[in-house]
Amino acid sequence: MSISAAQVKELRDLTGAGMMDCKAALAETNGDIEAAVDWLRKKGIAKADKKAGRTAAEGLIGVDAGEREAAIVEVNSETDFVARNAAFQEIVRNVAKVALAQGGKTDAVAEARYPGSEKSVTETIKDAVGTIGENLGFRRSTKLEVSSGAVATYVHNSVADNLGKLGVLVAIETIGDAQKASAFARQVAMHVAATNPLALSENEVDPAAVEREKAIFSDQARASGKPENIIEKMVEGRLRKFYEEVVLLKQAFVMNPDVTVENALKEAEKDIGAPAKITAFVRFALGEGIEKEETDFAAEVAAAVKS
CATH class of the missing domain: 1.10.8.10 (Ubiquitin-associated (UBA) domain)
Known part of the structure; x- marks a missing residue:
């Protein structure tokens, strides 16, 4: 072909x-x-080892937090200029508030009433297209909550409070000091922003991804000409390394690379004053997975001249 x-x-x-x-x-x-x-x-x-999502769409990631809960949303625009628009920023903040109140499910948030209006979130964003002058869209949202402990938020490349290009939520369950738990969870959120783990623990890694890695490692090992029993051990070693790279709890902690996130949590428990467990994390990077249409400006100009 x-x-x-x-x-x-x-x-x-x-x-x-x-x-x-x-x-x-x-x-x-x-x-x-x-x-x-x-x-x-x-x-x-x-x-x-993995394909990074390609950032294509513009707009903002927004977060909102309450007591032991937090929500994160993505609202897209055509250009980066809109991210600096006060009216657009206010929309993203309000959508995040709705997500916190509505449980974070994208469909429910889209259909929910926009604050101070009789219209839905979707309808309000459609109306804003005319005033802001660009195509806008609410893409996704989610929420984390704990019965005891804290949910920390972190926004990277922020353009205003709780608004930026990348956002992370980290939930930590504990009956200990909630403020200290929140401070540690925020450090973990910063770590997640930097490392982009695939899963919280080994058993949460997509089995298809593990099988794919095994197949690649096996082929690479066989190319060395070593016997099968040695190849098996080589593959096991490579898989351990794979988990250390993509599993949050197994990763070297960005704040102290000498320990894993799991071990850092055990150390933090001394400060928190009780056992603690990271129960979930969410990482939204603006436009990840959306392919941006590329245009040839020179060709556009040439076509315009010819017409």
Whole structure:
């Protein structure tokens, strides 16, 4: 099949591999990008362990918090300029308040009444398109809460209070000092912002992702020519390393890389004054997973001139 330059570029952006290697990988996998990433990794050409979501849409991430609860939302716009617009910022703040009150489920938040209005969140955002002058959209929301303890929030690249390009919630259950638990949970939230873990614990990692890693590690080990019993041990070692990289509790703590997050939590329990457990985390990065339409400005101008 014919491999396009756009496919080669996409694979290069994902893996950092050379153009000819990317072209060969796509040819071997019939243009399947994900299979081509695996093909390159098996050959030892690509080092990526996971694909990062591609940030494309603009807008803001917003958070709102109450006692032992917090919510996070994403509201999108066409350009980054809108993120600095006071009217748009107020919309995102209010949508976050609605998410906190409505349990965080996206559909329920979209249909809920917007504060100070008889209209829904969706209708209000549609109305704002005319005044702000850009296409806007409420994309997603969620909420975390605990019966005792705290839910901490962290916003990275903030443009205003509780508004920014990346937001994190971390829930910690404990009957100890809630303020100290919250302070530690906020540190963990900053860690999550930096490391983007796939799961809280090993048993929460997607089984399909684990099997995929096993297959890649096995192929890489067999290429070394070692016997099967040695290959098995090599794969086990690589899987342990994989978990250390993608599981929150197993990761080296950003605040003190000499300990894992799990061990840092045990240390924090002394301050908190009671056993504590991280029960959940949420990380929203603006526009992740949304592919932005690329335009050729020079071609647009040329077309306009010809017409």
